[in-house]
Amino acid sequence: MNSQPVTLYPSRQFKDNARAALADTELRGSLRSAMDFLMAKRSSAFPDTDELDALRTLGEAIRQRCLSRLPELLEQLEERLTANGVTVHWAETPAQANAIIHGLVAARNGTLMVKGKSMVSEEIELNHHLEAHGIQALESDMGEYIVQMAGEKPTHIIMPAIHKTKAQIARLFHEKLPDTPYTEDVDALIRIGRNALREAYLQADVGLSGVNFAVAETGTLCLVENEGNGRMCTTVPDLHIAITGIEKVVEKLEDVVPLYSLLTRSAIGQPITTYFNMISGPRRPGEKDGPREVHLVLLDNGRSQAYADQQLRKTLQCIRCGACMNHCPVYSRIGGHAYGTTYPGPIGEIISPHLLGLENTRDLPTASSLCGACGEVCPVRIPIPEMLMRLREESQRPAGEAVDHPLRGQGAAASTTEALAWRAWRRVYASPGTYRLFGWSATRLRALTPPTQAGWTQNHVPMTPAPKTLHELVREREARRKES
Amino acid sequence: MSRPSDVYLFGTCLVDLFMPDAGMDAITLLETLGIRVHFPQAQSCCGQPAYTSGHPREARDVARSQLDLFPGDWPIVVPSGSCGGMLKHHWPTLFAGEPEQERVVAIAARVVEFSDFLLNHLDWQPVDTGPATRVAVHTSCSARREMNVHTTSWALVDRLANVTRVVHDHESECCGFGGTFSIKHPDIAGAMVTDKARALEDSGAIEFVTADAGCLMNINGKLALDKATPLRGKHLASFLLERTGGKS
Ligand code: SF4
Numbered sequence: 001m002n003s004q005p006v007t008l009y010p011s012r013q014f015k016d017n018a019r020a021a022l023a024d025t026e027l028r029g030s031l032r033s034a035m036d037f038l039m040a041k042r043s044s045a046f047p048d049t050d051e052l053d054a055l056r057t058l059g060e061a062i063r064q065r066c067l068s069r070l071p072e073l074l075e076q077l078e079e080r081l082t083a084n085g086v087t088v089h090w091a092e093t094p095a096q097a098n099a100i101i102h103g104l105v106a107a108r109n110g111t112l113m114v115k116g117k118s119m120v121s122e123e124i125e126l127n128h129h130l131e132a133h134g135i136q137a138l139e140s141d142m143g144e145y146i147v148q149m150a151g152e153k154p155t156h157i158i159m160p161a162i163h164k165t166k167a168q169i170a171r172l173f174h175e176k177l178p179d180t181p182y183t184e185d186v187d188a189l190i191r192i193g194r195n196a197l198r199e200a201y202l203q204a205d206v207g208l209s210g211v212n213f214a215v216a217e218t219g220t221l222c223l224v225e226n227e228g229n230g231r232m233c234t235t236v237p238d239l240h241i242a243i244t245g246i247e248k249v250v251e252k253l254e255d256v257v258p259l260y261s262l263l264t265r266s267a268i269g270q271p272i273t274t275y276f277n278m279i280s281g282p283r284r285p286g287e288k289d290g291p292r293e294v295h296l297v298l299l300d301n302g303r304s305q306a307y308a309d310q311q312l313r314k315t316l317q318c319i320r321c322g323a324c325m326n327h328c329p330v331y332s333r334i335g336g337h338a339y340g341t342t343y344p345g346p347i348g349e350i351i352s353p354h355l356l357g358l359e360n361t362r363d364l365p366t367a368s369s370l371c372g373a374c375g376e377v378c379p380v381r382i383p384i385p386e387m388l389m390r391l392r393e394e395s396q397r398p399a400g401e402a403v404d405h406p407l408r409g410q411g412a413a414a415s416t417t418e419a420l421a422w423r424a425w426r427r428v429y430a431s432p433g434t435y436r437l438f439g440w441s442a443t444r445l446r447a448l449t450p451p452t453q454a455g456w457t458q459n460h461v462p463m464t465p466a467p468k469t470l471h472e473l474v475r476e477r478e479a480r481r482k483e484s
Numbered sequence: 485m486s487r488p489s490d491v492y493l494f495g496t497c498l499v500d501l502f503m504p505d506a507g508m509d510a511i512t513l514l515e516t517l518g519i520r521v522h523f524p525q526a527q528s529c530c531g532q533p534a535y536t537s538g539h540p541r542e543a544r545d546v547a548r549s550q551l552d553l554f555p556g557d558w559p560i561v562v563p564s565g566s567c568g569g570m571l572k573h574h575w576p577t578l579f580a581g582e583p584e585q586e587r588v589v590a591i592a593a594r595v596v597e598f599s600d601f602l603l604n605h606l607d608w609q610p611v612d613t614g615p616a617t618r619v620a621v622h623t624s625c626s627a628r629r630e631m632n633v634h635t636t637s638w639a640l641v642d643r644l645a646n647v648t649r650v651v652h653d654h655e656s657e658c659c660g661f662g663g664t665f666s667i668k669h670p671d672i673a674g675a676m677v678t679d680k681a682r683a684l685e686d687s688g689a690i691e692f693v694t695a696d697a698g699c700l701m702n703i704n705g706k707l708a709l710d711k712a713t714p715l716r717g718k719h720l721a722s723f724l725l726e727r728t729g730g731k732s
Contacts, residue, residue: 019671329658333675367669369662369676370536371625392538422534426542429497430549432526442501455667459674460705463502470495470504474511474523 014363017338027163027335034162035332041269042323042377059262060381062255063317070307073216073249074298080219084281086294094124097299101126101208101241104295105135108239110205114197116223116230117141118210119157119320120243120299123342123355126208137208140197140229142190149176155336157343158267158322163335197229207233207291211244212319213259214296217252221296223277224263226270231277240291242279246298247307247316259319262379266321302354302408309405311390315350317380322347324374324384330367339364346374350387358395358409365391366413439469487606490520490558494550494595496567497529498697499719506697506719510563510598513725517606521561524553532570535578537664544578551584551591559605560595563721565627565696568597573630597627599636599695599720612644614727620652620689622659622680622703622717624696637695637720644727652687654679661702677706685715695720 021027046052066073078088091097105113113130115121115137127137127148139148143160147153150172154160161169166184173192174182180192201207209230213222221242223230234240250256264270283290306312325331325345336344341352341361349364358365365388374384396418397403399411428438442465449464456463468476491514495507511521527550531543554560562568572595579588602608621637628634634656641649660666660676680703684692694700694717704717718726725731 015669015671018669022671022675329660329676330672333672363669365538366665367672369625369658369660369665369673371658371662372629373625373656373658376629389536389538392536393540394538396538419539422537422539422542425534426545429528429531429546432528432549435528436525439501455670455673456705458670459666459677459709460702461708463701463705465501466504468504470500470507470523471525471527473504473508475525477508 012340012360012362014338014340014367017340018334018367021334021338026165028333030165031163031332031335034159035326038159038268038322038326042266042326043269045265045269045271055258055262056379056381058258059319059379060317062250062259063319063380064314066250066255067247067307067313067316069251070246070249073251074246076216077214077219077249080216081221081281081296082219084219085284086219086221086281086296089295089297090300091297092300094299094301097124097243097297097301098126098129100297101243102130102133102135104239104241105130105206106133108205110239111135112200112204113137113206113208114140114200114204114233114237115144116207116209116225116233117144117160118208118243119154119342120210120245121208122154123301124243124299126243138197138200138204140200140227140233141225142193142227142229145193145197146172149173153337153342155344156322156325157320157347163337201232201236204233204237206239206241207235207237208241208243209234211242211248211296212263213256214244214249215251215253215256216249219280220253221277221279222256222260223279224260224273224275225277226274228275231275234277234279235290238292239295240279240282240293241295241297243297243299246300246303247318259380263319263321266323266377266379302356305405305407306351306354309407312354312387312405312407314382315354315387317382318347318351319380320347321379323377323379324382327373327377329369329371329373346384346388347382350382350384350391353391353395353407353409358391358407358412360409362395362409362412365395436471439471443468443472488519488559490522490556491601492522492524492554492556492558492560494527494530494560494562494567494571495523496562496564496697497533498701499563500528502701503697503719506700506722507563509719509725509731510561510721512730513602513721513728514561516725516728516730517608519606522556522558526550527553530567530570530575531578532567532574533663535570535574536662540578544582547575547578547588548584551587554591554594557594559601560591561598561601562595563598563695563719564698565597565624565631565633566698568595569626569630571595597631597633597636597695599627599640600631600633602724603636603639608640608643610640610643610724610728612646612727613729614644614646616646616648617691618648618650618689619723620650620684620687620692621655622652622684622692622694622696622699623656624694624699625658627696628656637693640720640724641693644724647727650687650689652689652692653683655683659699659702661698663698666702677702681706681710681713681715684717685713689715691715691723692717693720693723 146161155163212224331345370385395413446465499507531547535543659680660673666673
């Protein structure tokens, strides 16, 4: 199996990546139909819009309450987990998280890790790090397994291989797995993958998983999955390491129920997943199975930057359902790789600047028409367009300007030309006299409209002012009326 | 909802400069229904272009220059969903904590999108005098999601006896305008408007209407570049006026 590559598509090249993705007709076709399918599934899972509204309001309230008490809930979580026999580790950076996990595996001379789906492990590029130290990390979620085999990264947070066609997967399995005949039969493909993974669970020294909800009250790690691979990873190997972001904590078990329902229905239109794991500690004396050691790594990686700002804090309400991506007209045309970030689509545009800095995500806040489809479906009501506008402001704010909570990379997209253009715009539009003169000249000089207008004329005929402004037409009509 | 005797029209900067006829048609249509329309000559723009581009200070200054233009308590009718959304929903945010906040909130409460006004405030009952035709409707994202008026344009078109409204593929999807988005990301915006134009063409519509100047400029600008298609869009106000014989 190949090792995980380093970032394939740096987000600094977003525009080039997007252009390449748009030209890939096979990708465009499969993405579009996949997103249509997921949108239809979601909408059929919420037949009652009043119930949906109420549930979203509840989901938002729960997430906001938990975030408002985040520091104390994290303390409580650590305390309860410790009491349950789970060791809690804190990591501020990806490097620290990698070091912690590597340390745990190395302490047992481990050489093989099986992994349940975890986007946070993608965020820290764990596989890459472990393999550099001679430890193989094998993805066991079918989608992750496919992208790992292809030497790629996930393009979607819920469906990592959604960009791949059946034929591409068939070819991949045929080429990479020994003695595998070419087949496009989906069930057969899944069987092939599962058989290959079976052995690995038994041989693995360590299982890694993500966490969907970490319950502070009881010290419980909840894991939502459909394939059973998550349960295998968290029960078969002797050592289980869970990793998650600090924002995933909820106060009590009761909070999980509505969030879980919102998550599965928004993500893939499922009323409930096939597996729901509640992990509350290692194997106890007398128990026949389960890991002998359980660890939780809590990662910050820029989340506390978002947390510090009341408005941007809402970003952390996210329960990673992927609905915003499925409904995004930009994501559904360019796919996840183009973003060059672990989290693509609308949620990626608003969270990545905190994880990577605005300097590395310069083009992401503007890569949206602000159509609002994301905010409309977000199960926890994150006002994503509002977050995008705020990030646009921060990325244009001069680097030296003092603000209460400066963002990493403030001013990364600041441009003197643009700032001057907006100031000129203000001068014209905030003064009726100047505006009138501007309108008069623009209409009189319409023949001089430039035939190419940056960006615009790539897709349109030039914008040409009308012969007279509405202001003038109204004045003329009033004058005519007075005469008659 | 009571029927007002007078309204203000906030024409919007795009209509003013690029499609003033749509603004005139909106005025004429309202006047034929017995409404006095006041068009403050000092109006310019709601500030949206700067606001959505990350320049709230410039947006606020421009918005501030508009605050004195609506002294009466009449409704402020806006023939564009996205500018309506700016006035109604973003102005209060933009002025939060500013001395003008209270006034802005009061102004915002009086803002009504054009199709909403016609349908829900006037209960417009047209007599369709036009020939039979097929029309597609593109609803702007702001009308749909900020102003919550995505069904009003449909309802108005459906009241025209000789007009068949056809639905186009992915009707609820954005046309890719998004203000500076279409200039900053022309590849992505281009793919979006291409799909929108194709969906409208494939719908079998003879023309399409929209109540948003930005979308109209975007889609028509794309269709005109393609040359191959005769399909063009009209502002809803122009279409409705034309159908009811009010267009001279
Ligand atoms: S931002 Fe909202 S819609 Fe997007 S993944 Fe997070 S919870 Fe889901």
